[in-house]
Amino acid sequence: MTQLLGGMPIMADLPGWAFTLIAMSGVGIILLLSIAVAVMIFSWAERKVAAYIQSRYGPMEVGPWQGTLQPIADGVKFLLKEDIWPTGADKPLWRLAPLLIFTGAFLSYVVIPFGPNFIGAKLDVGLFYIFATSSIVVVGIISAGWGSNNKWALYGAVRGAAQVISYEIPLSLAIMPIVLHVGSLNLGEIITAQRGWFVNWHAFGNWGSHGFAGILSLVSFQISLWIYFISSLAEVNRVPFDLPETESELVSGYHTEYSGMKFAFMMLGEYADVFVVSAIAVTVFLGGWYSGIPVIDRFVPAPLIFVSKSLFLVFVQMWLRWTLPRLRVDQLMHVCWKVLIPITLANLFLYGLLRTALA
């Protein structure tokens, strides 16, 4: 983007700060628009997946084929809906919440490596940055619950905060063995460490660099992968960990009182987050933009490979959502603090020992 703009004659004369500003806004707008479009596709896909699993049709009427234009109709509906303010709402917090929830999800897209040259910012602290920004969502959830002046929303918010904060620990700890192995938090470097055949993916133990010890790292990285995936479901409030929403208990959780565009922004944030956690899983464990077969990498564009892998994981999340019941709140905490965190800590420790022994 920067190179593209720098090539334009008008842009070359601008002072440095203005050039950066324009370039950054350009990147931002492109990202924002693509997220909006992606979320529209997700919402349609989610309904279709749900319909398939539940033996019904799903949206069929709007658009030329299988209700493909349904998301646009939904978007128009969101825009035209009355913006309802509950009596006694804490207005600043109430208004801030959807923005925080959406921003938290949106910021992560800056470092997601869609391809070798498709990264918004090649940050050396990429993974750390993602975990930091996704924590902003918690603030949004709390302020939505508190600002709504609704007891059910408050319950949803408290549950959501407890859950998201707790599950960030196993989520980030699970990735640590791979960070140890690669020696970098830079998402691009984590991917390039997995180049070549698919056995080099971290999910399969990165045989290329481990050699014979690959069998041990395979075990360690597999544990990491599964714990990461389970925690990421909780991180983005998906079934079986959708306790902040729990439509059967808390009506609709922290966004009970929201309507119109405010609700749409929350939806946008949630689906954007679903893609982010899948993209991180693909980056860290599943070879990122490499297809796993070197010949294919020459013909197929990297972003296509990366996005299709991520979409598959998004599909798995939808699949789980429409199959499983949900846990109770104490069981959720039990799973996190007494099962996942000890396992990840032990895993990290043992992998560290393994590396030291080999070195």
Added chain:
Amino acid sequence: MNDTSAPLRHLPATREGDAAKPIKSELLHINMGPQHPSTHGVLRLFITTDGEVVHNVTPYIGYLHRCAEKIAEGNSYHQYIVYTDRMDYLAAMNCNWGYCLAVEELLRAGGMEFEIPEYAEYIRVIIGELNRIASHLIAFGTYGLDIGAMTPFFHALREREAILNIFEKVCGARLMYSYYDIGGVKWDLPDDALEEIKIFLDLFPDKLKEYDELLTGNKIFVERTANVGVVDAATCQDYGCTGPVLRGAGVSWDLRRNDTYSIYDRFDFDIPVGKGLVGTVGDCWDRYWVRMQEMEQSSRIIQQAVERLPARGECMAEMPKNLKAAPGELYTRTESPKGELGFYIVSDGGPVPFRCKTRSPAFHNLHVIVKAGQGQMISDLCATIGSLDLVLGEIDR
């Protein structure tokens, strides 16, 4: 809403320096319902909570009250049949049956002599058991919703749809049938209805297996329902709980067997009782499991009834057009899908009942929530309500 008269609790101070100013906390009062996704209609539960833990549950009912019992006093015995449809709208056939049986018994007690044709009795059993399956399917599906699994609901509705199609062929209606009449059933089974019932019976066992795979053995489902909302046999007796709630508590009590009516003594079927297979006897899972087993037993009964169905004949007894029961009173009970459905009819000899009291099973089953709900978490409360299988139309009448 935050009632200031609520009991204030003083949590113990966590550090020594805090002893002077203990943290004050209040119990939170919340209205769960009348518009709430897991109260299955317009039930309102007033709950007092401390965080996620429920301290007190008080059910408030009456949002669906339609004065059915008063209406009975102004209508003839025939006219009231349509009102019984609207009691347990998920098992309207069984409500019709309970009422018609009550009137028939009252007439017999008053000295009137008539015989319900055997053919009609078989039709009554077939249709009644089909409706029991339909009602349990809804209970199963909505219970999945309460626990957070949405898919079983759609699978259950698919099979219920097949049953409703049969009912539509039989009587033209899909929800409010009024098919049973005093002295038999209103119409004969149409030609193809029996075929459809047979097809349904062939397919249904596979569907039951599918449900088991989806929900019954699911680890999360078991975690959510085992040892939750335990209602033991003594509590059932105290609160008058019947049906799957009582059987889930391990008591083998089914009016079809224990106080047999119609022709149920001719069929071979088991009465499933809760055994505490995954937890305590009488927990939510047991009640759920009893319903799943009952669907199997009901299809067994239908199978036998279809096989032994007598040759086509009259489906109504010879009854006078204007019924007048001799003065007297009688309580007649039947086993509806929810439990003991009883009609207590007092006649003063006129064309309308003097009093027609309904003993609805869900009304009695509901109130056990006051005891079972104490000390639970909010999620467990939803699971318990779902496992009681409440129908508000029947509770409020």
